[in-house]
Amino acid sequence: MTSFIELASANLLSPMVLFFVLGVVAALLRSSLSVPEAVAKALSIYLIMAIGLKGGHEVALAGISASLVYALLAGVILSFLLPLLAYGALRATTKLPAVDRASIAAHYGSISIVTFLAAVEVIRGLGYGAEGYMVAVAAVMEVPAILSGLWLAARSSGHSDATAGAVGVDRTLLREVMLNGSIVLLVGAFLIGAVIGDKGMSAVAPLIVDPFKGVLCIFLLDMGLVAGRGLRDGWRKITPAVLLFGLYMPLLGAGAGWLSGFALGLQTGGVALLMVLCASASYIAVPAAMRLALPDANPSISLTLALGLTFPFNLTIGIPIYIAAASLI
Amino acid sequence: MKTYAKKRMEIIIEAPFLNRLLDHLDQQGVHGYTVVPAIAGKGHGGNWSRDGLVSDAGRLVMVICILDPSDASTLLESTYAQMSNRIGIVSLGDVEVVRNDHF
Numbered sequence: 001m002t003s004f005i006e007l008a009s010a011n012l013l014s015p016m017v018l019f020f021v022l023g024v025v026a027a028l029l030r031s032s033l034s035v036p037e038a039v040a041k042a043l044s045i046y047l048i049m050a051i052g053l054k055g056g057h058e059v060a061l062a063g064i065s066a067s068l069v070y071a072l073l074a075g076v077i078l079s080f081l082l083p084l085l086a087y088g089a090l091r092a093t094t095k096l097p098a099v100d101r102a103s104i105a106a107h108y109g110s111i112s113i114v115t116f117l118a119a120v121e122v123i124r125g126l127g128y129g130a131e132g133y134m135v136a137v138a139a140v141m142e143v144p145a146i147l148s149g150l151w152l153a154a155r156s157s158g159h160s161d162a163t164a165g166a167v168g169v170d171r172t173l174l175r176e177v178m179l180n181g182s183i184v185l186l187v188g189a190f191l192i193g194a195v196i197g198d199k200g201m202s203a204v205a206p207l208i209v210d211p212f213k214g215v216l217c218i219f220l221l222d223m224g225l226v227a228g229r230g231l232r233d234g235w236r237k238i239t240p241a242v243l244l245f246g247l248y249m250p251l252l253g254a255g256a257g258w259l260s261g262f263a264l265g266l267q268t269g270g271v272a273l274l275m276v277l278c279a280s281a282s283y284i285a286v287p288a289a290m291r292l293a294l295p296d297a298n299p300s301i302s303l304t305l306a307l308g309l310t311f312p313f314n315l316t317i318g319i320p321i322y323i324a325a326a327s328l329i
Numbered sequence: 330m331k332t333y334a335k336k337r338m339e340i341i342i343e344a345p346f347l348n349r350l351l352d353h354l355d356q357q358g359v360h361g362y363t364v365v366p367a368i369a370g371k372g373h374g375g376n377w378s379r380d381g382l383v384s385d386a387g388r389l390v391m392v393i394c395i396l397d398p399s400d401a402s403t404l405l406e407s408t409y410a411q412m413s414n415r416i417g418i419v420s421l422g423d424v425e426v427v428r429n430d431h432f
Contacts, residue, residue, distance in 0.1 A: 034380045037388075172349070225380070233375045287386030288345040295415045299386060300374050 007320035011122055019217045020315055023224020028232055035222035043219040044114075044284075048182055049189045050208045050215075051117055051135055056193025057201045058132025067264065068133045071274075074260045075137040078278055079144035082253055083109035087152050089249060094241045096301070098156030103290045103297035106149020107306045108249050110282035111141045113182065114223060115314045117216060119276040122319055123269040128327070130269025134277075139186045141277055146177050146289045153294055173293055180285045220315075227307050234304030242301065246309030250279035254322050262329050271326035272319075279322065280314055281306035332425035335432050336401035337393065340408065341367060342417040344388035353411050354394065357404055360432065362394040374416070389417070395424065395432045 011017060026033045035043075059068065083105035090101040116138050123130055193201070201208075235243070257278030261271030283306045290297055342350055347364065354362055367389040369378035379388045396404060401421060409419055426432060 037379050040380075176348075229378070237375075284384040287384050291343050291345045291386050291416075292349075298374070299416075303387060 004320060004324040007126070007323050008317070010126065011320045012316060014122065014125070015217050016118055016121065016213070016220050017315055020220040020224040020227075020312070023221045023226075024228040024231070024312065025224075027225045027228025030232075034225060035218070040219070040222045043215055043222070044182070045185060046215055047117055047212075047219060048113060048185045050212050051113070051120070052139075052186045052189025053193035053196075053201070053204070053208055055132055055135025056190035057196065057198075058193075059136065059190075060194040060197070062132055067131070067266075068136070071131065071133060071137050071264055071266070071270075072140050074264055074274075075141045075277070076144050078256060078260060079109050079111075079141040080148050081109075082256065082278060083145050083148035083152060085252060085256070086245075086249055089252070090242075090245060093245065094239065096242065097296075099153055099294055099297045100301055102149050102153035102156060103294050103299075104245075104302045104305060105152055106145050106290060107281045107283070107286045107302050108253065108310075109141075109145025109148055110143075110286045111138055111277045112280035112282060112306070112311060112314070113138060113186065113284070114219065115276055115280040115311060115319075116273065118220070118315055119273055119319050119322070121213060121216065123272055123323065126323065128269035128272070128323070129267040130273055131266060134270055134273045135186070135190055137274065138277055139183065139190065142180070142183050142186075142282070142285050143177055145282070146286055149286075149290070150293055153297075173289070176292065177285070177289045180288065182284050223307075223311065227312055230304045230308035234300050234308055237298070237300055238304060242305065243309065246305040247313055250281075250310050250314055250318055251321075253278035253280075254318070254325070257322075258325055258329075261326065268323075268326045268329065271329055272323045275322040275326060276314065276319065279310075279318055281310045283307045283311070330427060332427055333429040334398060335424050335426050336396045336398050337422045337424040338396055338401065338405065338408070339420045339422070340392040340412075340417065341389055341419075342392065342412060343415060344385040344390050346412065346415060346417075347390050347392070350392060350408075350411065353408065354392070354404075357407060358400075359394050359396070359404065362392050365391045365393065367391055372416070395426060397432055 086105040086108040087101050090096055090104060254275040257275035258271060261274040266274060283303060287299060287303055291299060340350065366379065377387065405421055
């Protein structure tokens, strides 16, 4: 078993994490360094497309199995339940309004695909085996947390005048959530990857496989800039109890992922990836849905937590912890 | 050149809400509008910038429409009702246009 110190240093000295740290430092120092919005969006499309294609291709090679179905089911259940855990923790430890608790809880039940991508690279680099279908598990974990968060908000609005009428759940919203660009692209690329076979995959490999790590470095530089800006401007709005939540909630989520991965009999890398999915918080699909459904929720709290605290925590310290914990099984 | 008095409504709104706002303007019979991305700014929630964001949340856009003065008050009221609890600004100003029949 690789020691935790070795795992942590390998992770912290990887080009991806170093570029992320560069972004954070540049933002904190108010450097003029920035990645244009269109470039950031194009990079995210590339990364989601690449991981979807590779995941679909791997599943096609391995074939559909009962363990795939169980893992998908576990992902859906975890995504539904993790917001309840997050909501309860916030209610017990903070004085945030119910609508903010529900919104933050939804963020923490869903996943960060970029944290997942970074973890996949670290796990591959260390030589651990992981199930190819974990990409599909990531895809199914995006949406249920949104529904849980909205249910929590609706439930709390029934008891509090302050949030009454604040939950705008309707058919249009559900359609927009289900058809969110990142979800459509991930699922679509996964299905394409599943049908193109080795020949199709090798045809697109020069674009999809080879430059992947380099592109991820540029994207993480941008994520570092965004996280650094969030930390610079957002920390004043966050009380110490809320700040702590952004650091312990990933560990709670990862614990749930560890137990589930163990129960599912996943490989070491698969358990670590499930832990990463449960530990990460969404900053793409969920924030947009929450702005539509819960306009009274304060977006700067949830985004600062998800992007400014939990994302850097997972990327630097969390991933080695999760791999070390998974390798104990 | 002869000009005609009109009202210019500017709505700054969060990007995720844009489609709903445009649907509302269509339903209210607004003939045309222009959507402009907002680059950066500062409000009650502090500084914001669209640089680097990969999600629509956190982005703001501005919708500009020119209205006949007789329609402006009703549209302002219904638009404000749609976004009273949302992040954004609705403003109404006086402008002069050349082509009266366009608005």
